[in-house]
Every structure is written in C-alpha cells, then in structure tokens.
Amino acid sequence: MDDLHDKIAELVLDTIFIVDVHGHINYVSPSCFDLLSYTQQELTGRKMIDLVLLDDRAKTLDESLLVMSGVPRVGFENRYVRADGSVVDIMWSARWSPEHQVRIGVARNVTTVKRQLAMQQAMYEISNAAHTVTELKQLYPKVRRILHSILPTSAFALALHDEQACLALQYQLDFCGDAAVLQAKVGKELCTLAAQSNKVELHGGSKGEPFWLAAPISRADKVFGVIVIRSHAGTVLGQQEAELLSFIAAQLSDAIERHRLHAELIAAATTDELTGLPNRRLFVDRAEAACRAARRHGHHFALLYVDVDRFKAVNDTYGHEAGDELLKQVARRLSKCVREEDTVARLGGDEFVILLPGVHQQASKALQEKIQAAFKEEFVLPTGVHVTRDPSIGLAVYPEDGDDVTALTRAADKRMYANKWHRSMKS
Numbered sequence: 001m002d003d004l005h006d007k008i009a010e011l012v013l014d015t016i017f018i019v020d021v022h023g024h025i026n027y028v029s030p031s032c033f034d035l036l037s038y039t040q041q042e043l044t045g046r047k048m049i050d051l052v053l054l055d056d057r058a059k060t061l062d063e064s065l066l067v068m069s070g071v072p073r074v075g076f077e078n079r080y081v082r083a084d085g086s087v088v089d090i091m092w093s094a095r096w097s098p099e100h101q102v103r104i105g106v107a108r109n110v111t112t113v114k115r116q117l118a119m120q121q122a123m124y125e126i127s128n129a130a131h132t133v134t135e136l137k138q139l140y141p142k143v144r145r146i147l148h149s150i151l152p153t154s155a156f157a158l159a160l161h162d163e164q165a166c167l168a169l170q171y172q173l174d175f176c177g178d179a180a181v182l183q184a185k186v187g188k189e190l191c192t193l194a195a196q197s198n199k200v201e202l203h204g205g206s207k208g209e210p211f212w213l214a215a216p217i218s219r220a221d222k223v224f225g226v227i228v229i230r231s232h233a234g235t236v237l238g239q240q241e242a243e244l245l246s247f248i249a250a251q252l253s254d255a256i257e258r259h260r261l262h263a264e265l266i267a268a269a270t271t272d273e274l275t276g277l278p279n280r281r282l283f284v285d286r287a288e289a290a291c292r293a294a295r296r297h298g299h300h301f302a303l304l305y306v307d308v309d310r311f312k313a314v315n316d317t318y319g320h321e322a323g324d325e326l327l328k329q330v331a332r333r334l335s336k337c338v339r340e341e342d343t344v345a346r347l348g349g350d351e352f353v354i355l356l357p358g359v360h361q362q363a364s365k366a367l368q369e370k371i372q373a374a375f376k377e378e379f380v381l382p383t384g385v386h387v388t389r390d391p392s393i394g395l396a397v398y399p400e401d402g403d404d405v406t407a408l409t410r411a412a413d414k415r416m417y418a419n420k421w422h423r424s425m426k427s
C-alpha cells in the first residue's frame with residue numbers, strides 16, 4: 001500500500017509535505033525538487049520554517065498553529081527560498097492529522113501566476129499613470145516606482161533627444177549612488193545602441209555583473225528618447241523584462257507626445273502669431289498674477305503701453321506686408337529693451353504692452369527713454385524703404401493708478417493717448 005501511495009505521490013504535480021509537531025519534515029513528495037530545487041533526501045528531517053523567506057516566517061508560524069489546532073486551511077500563501085537563492089510563491093492546502101500527530105500540506109507553486117497578475121496590474125497602473133499624470137516630471141518617478149514593485153532595479157534613467165539629437169537626461173535614480181547612469185560606459189553605450197537600432201538592447205549578466213536593459217522611446221519609427229534599467233544583484237533580465245520595458249517606452253511615448261501637443265496648443269493660444277510675443281490673453285494672465293503677488297507682498301509693478309505713431313500710413317503706402325515687417329521689428333526692439341522677467345506682449349494692431357513686475361516709477365521712466373532711443377534707428381522694410389516711427393508711451397503703476405488689470409490698462413492707455421496727442425500738438 002505504501003508503495004502505491006508513493007506512486008500516487010510521484011504523479012501529483014503539487015508537492016506533499018508531512019511535518020511533525022516540532023515542524024520537521026517527515027516526508028516530502030518527489031516534485032519537491034521542481035518546487036524548491038532540493039531533493040527529498042535533503043529536505044527530510046529539516047525544519048520547515050528554515051526554508052521560509054524571513055519576511056514570511058511570523059505569519060507562517062501563526063498559520064501552522066491554526067492548522068495544528070484542527071482547522072483545515074486552503075489558500076494560505078507564503079514564500080520559500082530555493083536552493084539557488086531564488087524565491088518561490090506557494091499556495092497551501094493543509095490539515096492536521098490528530099491520529100498521526102502530523103500536519104499534511106499540499107504546496108502549489110503559484111509564482112508564475114502571481115507574477116503574471118502583478119505584471120498585468122503594473123502594466124495597467126503604468127498605462128493609467130501615463131494617461132492621467134499631468135506633469136511629465138511626476139510621471140517618470142511614478143513609472144519607476146511601479147516598475148520597481150514587480151522588477152526591482154538598481155538604477156533607472158530616462159533621456160530624450162535634445163535639438164542636436166543628443167540624449168539629454170530627464171530623470172534618473174541610482175540606488176548604487178553612481179549618480180549618472182548615462183555617464184556609466186555600459187549605460188551610455190547601450191542607450192546609444194537602443195536609439196540607433198530602435199530595439200530593446202540587453203547587456204551583461206556574465207561573471208556576476210548586473211544586467212542592463214535599454215528600450216527606445218519612439219514615434220512613427222523615429223526614436224526620440226530611451227529608457228534604461230540596471231538589474232539588482234541576482235536578478236536576471238531577459239525576454240519578459242525586455243517586453244515590459246518596451247511596453248513602458250510605448251506608454252511614455254504616448255504621454256510625451258500628448259504633453260507636446262498640449263504645450264503646442266497652449267503656446268498657440270497664448271502667442272501672437274505675427275511677432276511671436278505673448279498675446280493679450282497671456283498678458284492678462286500674467287498681469288493678474290502680478291496684481292495678486294503685489295497685493296500679497298505690498299509691492300509695486302508697472303505697465304507700459306506702447307503704440308506706434310502713424311503706423312497706418314506704412315500699411316497704406318507700402319502695403320500690409322511692410323506693416324507686418326515693421327510690427328515684427330518693433331517687437332524685437334521692445335524685447336531687447338527689457339529684462340527676462342518682464343513681459344512684452346502685443347495686444348493687437350500696433351499696440352504693445354510691457355509688464356514690469358516689482359518695478360518702480362523711476363525705473364519705468366528709464367525704460368521709456370530706452371524705448372524712445374530704440375525707435376530712433378530707422379526701420380528697414382521689405383521693399384528696401386527706410387522709415388522712422390516714434391512710439392507713444394503710457395505708464396501706469398500699481399497700486400497708485402489702479403488695483404486691478406482693467407483699471408491699470410485703462411490708465412496706461414489713457415496716458416499713452418495723452419502723450420500722443422501732446423506730441424501731435426507740438427509737431
């Protein structure tokens with residue numbers, strides 16, 4: 001009969017354990033080698049708990065007490081360390097045999113199923129993040145964290161092509177403290193290779209070296225970036241991981257493209273097409289922000305209205321194209337007069353406005369003189385004709401001339417017209 005039991009036990013794909021009251025293995029079926037890579041002889045007599053992954057030992061001891069109290073259990077899961085050091089996920093069906101004073105347990109290897117489920121979950125989370133996270137700078141670390149939950153890595157980096165098609169680092173995390181994954185010879189070469197081949201590239205693994213995996217980020221077969229990971233010690237990277245990284249690269253490609261289109265739309269909606277300057281909408285946004293900041297901190301700021309005198313005559317005499325060119329040159333000259341933190345915007349026609357955050361009356365006066373000087377030089381129009389034009393300028397300062405954008409723009413506009421009228425009276 002025992003012989004028959006052995007034959008049956010040999011056929012069972014799961015592994016049968018019989019463990020005595022002290023936790024020693026009395027019997028284990030032959031499939032234990034597939035499960036734990038230990039032979040029956042190696043396992044018999046060993047303490048079962050010693051094979052359990054350290055983190056899972058406490059809950060495993062609790063579970064065995066429950067089984068030994070007479071409660072049959074199905075579905076308990078824990079992890080064991082195989083002879084080669086890898087970890088296996090096991091699902092148990094166990095009961096206590098009072099007459100024999102042993103626990104009988106049937107162990108099923110659920111590593112693959114669990115990994116597939118975790119992989120599916122991670123892919124879903126990555127795809128979800130790629131579609132919902134509004135800032136790319138937040139998306140990259142989030143993707144890394146999700147990837148790390150199923151595939152622990154010792155380094156992760158993402159680089160995108162700059163204008164010269166060189167890989168410019170966008171995000172990286174290196175647990176070994178190497179600081180620059182892309183500066184490491186292997187990482188750099190593998191990224192370049194993946195960008196050139198437009199394929200996932202794998203390196204390493206020999207003589208205990210870590211593995212490196214780089215996947216191109218591309219759109220319509222054109223590579224514009226690369227994502228690279230370095231394995232944790234003892235972790236093997238292969239085909240499955242290559243497919244996962246490729247999936248991540250595709251998700252990132254979609255997200256980056258969507259952000260680019262969004263940025264383009266925003267730029268189009270806030271830029272004056274002719275001059276490339278901020279348009280009225282962006283000016284109002286910035287002026288409102290300046291008002292809020294000035295109100296909060298008790299600061300001043302200034303608005304300068306600039307209108308080109310007798311602009312219409314350029315249109316009428318030399319054509320609309322010449323007028324357009326004049327407006328572009330005015331935009332460039334005004335931009336040169338200000339500092340980076342100032343905003344020069346075109347409100348429409350020949351009307352420009354300059355927002356000077358935190359600038360006082362005195363500095364604004366100096367800027368007016370600078371603008372007047374900039375207009376002294378002749379404008380050369382496409383027909384080769386040279387014209388000179390004067391600017392009419394109107395200044396309004398927060399809070400003296402108004403405490404909101406409407407009041408301030410009205411005041412600046414009024415002064416600009418007064419200035420124009422004044423000068424026209426003189427000429």
Ligand SMILES: Nc1nc2c(ncn2[C@@H]2O[C@H](COP(=O)(O)OP(=O)(O)OP(=O)(O)O)[C@@H](O)[C@H]2O)c(=O)[nH]1
Binds near residue numbers: 274309312313319323
């Ligand atoms: N070329 C060109 N002309 C434009 C554009 N937008 C508006 N204009 C014209 O610019 C002119 C602006 O009119 P005004 O400001 O009254 O002309 P002005 O000759 O400067 O008048 P003053 O400011 O009183 O000196 C109009 O003739 C518009 O048709 C544009 O984008 N390009």
